[in-house]
Amino acid sequence: MRFEEELVELLPRLRRFARGLARDASDADDLCQAAIERALKSQEQWQQGTRLDSWMYRITRNLWIDDRRATGRRGVHTPIDEAATQVAGDGAAEVEAGALRGDVDGAMARLPGEQREVVMLVLVEGYAYREAAEILEVPIGTVTSRLARGRETLMHLLGEAA
């Protein structure tokens, strides 16, 4: 199958992953667009016989990180990101349990990026810990600890009995 055809088949899943990272639908599609362009340009770096989906997820995630860093440097902070830094981690416990019941977008927005990407890969996209670790290029232990923290925060904000 042509490289491009395989990419087309991946698009729906890639859009879902990007939606989880970028949250806003058009930001997410901008991210997908940049990832596809990058993939087409660096097509020869993809090793035949290895998984194209992992490779695309890695490109998408790295572009997302680059974009967040660039945004940070420009001094642009969306209010929601400030809320994220304040509430995520230790501060999350101070928010009333179940405060965001039913509001998955709001709860995900309060996760630090490094937890949100692991939550998306494992809980939504269904990757094994090992696969997620390969995509993110971090040790498995990092995946499991970020996942555990992300989960606790989400369960707390969304309320225990969903």
Place this chain on the structure above:
Amino acid sequence: MSFDPATVAAFVDGELDDLTARRIEREATSDPALAAEIARHRALKAQLTAHYAPVIDEAVPERLRALLAPSDKVDASLAGRREAKRMRFAPIHWGAIAASLALGLALGLKPWMPPASVTEANGTMIAAGPLAAALDTQLASSQSTNTAVRIGLSFEDKAGRYCRSFESRSLDGIGCRDDGGWHLERTMQGQAGTEYRQASSGELAAAAASMMAGDPLDAAAERQARDKGWARR
């Protein structure tokens, strides 16, 4: 509850070995706290999955599909390249190889380097030098982008031998591990640095597919086979 939270999470994520998973399942039937913890994790996963599921069914925006749409012009030239490639991709041309060996023209990966990459034994082409070293040791999953020999697929052929496809500057092909080393079962001219790279990979993959019994080795199996010296199972 005798299971720590990480183990319960790993259970819900399907990451536990069967034995431990069965123990948790059994214990959950008599341990309400454990059962509740499992339910809590499952509920979160279900809620997240349900929340993002509709994205999959959305129509992919035209601006994304357009980037990947086939263009007639490109297709024609691609087909042309494939055809040209097929002409070159044939069983080993013994005459030509014998001639080049006789002339002392090493089929080296780097012609200016002393060790030749191919030798001949009992009428068979065998990998030598840097090519043999790459086939012996290099893992497709962890090779650098600018390595002299790029390993593609590793697989078992129908005779039970381990075979590996490779690409390099001057020679692409498939080597199968047998008595005395890596027998080169397929060879074609290397395409490094040309626009044909992708077509070449495709041809090799197709040849590998016709030779393999079962699926290609994944990263773990590849490593395991290497560590056992590519001995037949």
